[in-house]
Amino acid sequence: MTRFEVHPEPGVKVNKITNLSDDIKLSLSAKDIRIEAPIPGKNTIGIEVPNLHSKMVFLREMIRSSAFRDNPSPLTAALGLDISGQPVVVDLQKMPHGLIAGATGSGKSVCINTILVSLMFKASPDEVKMLLIDPKMVELAPYNHIPHLVSPVITDAKTATAALKWVVDEMERRYELFAHSGVREIKRFNELVKEKQMGEKLPYLVVVIDELADLMMVAPNEVEESICRIAQKARACGIHLLIATQRPSVDVITGLIKANIPTRIAFSVSSQVDSRTIIDMAGAEKLLGKGDMLFLENGSGKPTRLQGNFVSDREIDQVVAHVRKQRKPVFLFEQEELMLQGSAITDEDELFMDACRFAIEQNSASTSSLQRRFRIGYNRAARLIDMMEREGMISGAKGSKPREVLMTLSDLEQLI
Known part of the structure; x- marks a missing residue:
């Protein structure tokens, strides 16, 4: 261009x-x-x-640029080059949520891939976790089993609705921790954890939905409610949304969703109406496709035209293979387990006695310690903690601090 x-x-x-x-x-x-x-x-x-001969922008060139390397944020992602040839990077903390829309083949999925690869380059699994929702089943499949994931890539639309509710619950849990600790946002909370050596740091959580239209067809009200709650409140607790769709119509990108997602990326669309739905102005219908985009940043009145990065499937596989070697993933939940999230806590759990003995031996109890010790998901570990509290074995929640154990092994034997 x-x-x-x-x-x-x-x-x-x-x-x-x-x-x-x-x-x-x-x-x-x-x-x-x-x-x-x-x-x-x-x-x-x-x-x-448009130039007669276009030049590709490769992600590896962007990652080597000083704009990307010198940015201290673990949520830095490379987007592409502007019209003057300068690299443009975005910090998801400042976005804080993004909407990506455009016609089929315009470059949406490549854009999501470049953001995910950028995050894997920039942040460790302890700093950033990801929840990937891919109703198309194939776009985000290469990222399965990377250590950054909180669960395997979710491909079922009904399970995705439950996953968004889990994100809402996680958001509320984080705010409860903040309230107990007397802090307002995740950065200060993690600093406090480091200073006082109490509890564990909270990682940032990036939620990626590759095709919103599929979810809106299954459960429009529940999906819209969850997305709006996350978009309105989740920034301060370190949860960020990235939503992509190839159907930028008002029944998919509703007024409520659009009002709560300030950063938008428009790829080539078929009509001026679609362009206005995404970025509230015409222009996206004149884009050339193949990564040509209009980037409307949070707080900006006019969009910036960029040529998006390109990352090949082979490069993605190489990056993913390298990241998988670093560490095995520790999933907080599986898809099947997520569907039972709303069910009541039952007394029948074969691990209950083992979990009690482990807590007494360690003289503390926390959900994360049970997850690591017994290799179970977050929901099951949380149920075990609730059961222990109900039986009077451990104290109530104390913010981010582990709970106190109120019983000895002999007390436990008498309880049996």
């Missing part, structure tokens, strides 16, 4: 130039043009003309 900057004569109205769009296209013998009038921060009008 080449941009010509035109400085109009004093007294010439901007709309006189924008109305000449077709005449300019004819004179330049261009396939299509896009007029940005005026260029933000300048007193010129930009006329963008």
